[in-house]
Amino acid sequence: MARSVPLNEVYNNLGAAESRTNLPGALDNFRKALEGDESDPLYQFNVGYALWKQSNFQAAAEKFRAVLGQNPADAQASLLLARCLKQNGPRPGDTRTEGLERLKSNYEESAYLQLKAVLQPEKQ
Numbered sequence: 275m276a277r278s279v280p281l282n283e284v285y286n287n288l289g290a291a292e293s294r295t296n297l298p299g300a301l302d303n304f305r306k307a308l309e310g311d312e313s314d315p316l317y318q319f320n321v322g323y324a325l326w327k328q329s330n331f332q333a334a335a336e337k338f339r340a341v342l343g344q345n346p347a348d349a350q351a352s353l354l355l356a357r358c359l360k361q362n363g364p365r366p367g368d369t370r371t372e373g374l375e376r377l378k379s380n381y382e383e384s385a386y387l388q389l390k391a392v393l394q395p396e397k398q
Contacts, residue, residue, distance in 0.1 A: 282310035283378040286317060290375035293324055300324050307378075315344045316376045319351055323374055331358040350374055 289303030301324040308317040322337025335358035341351040353370065357363070364371060 282307040282314070282317065283380070285310070286320060286376075286378045289320060289324070290377055293320075293327070293375045294373060301328070315341045315348075316378060318344075319348075319374075319376055322351070323354065326354055326358060327364050329361075329363045331361050331363075334358050 285303045286307035289300045289307065292298075292303060293300035301321070304317065304320040304324050308314070308321050311317060318337045318340045322334045322341065325331075325334035325337065335355055338351045338355035338358065341348055342355065345351070354374075357371070
């Protein structure tokens with residue numbers, strides 16, 4: 275059903291909640307959001323951030339470069355790219371790099387309405 279009614283925003287925000295509580299499914303949900311819209315820098319950032327948190331520096335750096343390709347002024351992506359290049363992972367208590375998951379606050383209304391119609395049982 276996710277293919278016929280993509281809700282990238284839901285996957286992204288679920289991934290953000292999982293990431294902030296260090297649950298293992300975060301990266302998978304960020305990737306699902308990105309699969310639905312590979313051009314969205316917010317999704318690129320979150321995948322990169324989750325990879326960086328797992329010390330997968332090379333893959334994370336690719337995502338941060340993609341973000342910076344769309345927005346060269348993104349300070350958080352620049353900081354994390356620099357950390358990837360130095361292979362510096364997360365440090366507990368570092369307020370500059372903790373809780374940076376980005377939430378999607380808008381959604382595709384048409385996709386939501388399609389999902390609602392599919393999930394709503396037929397009235398007899």
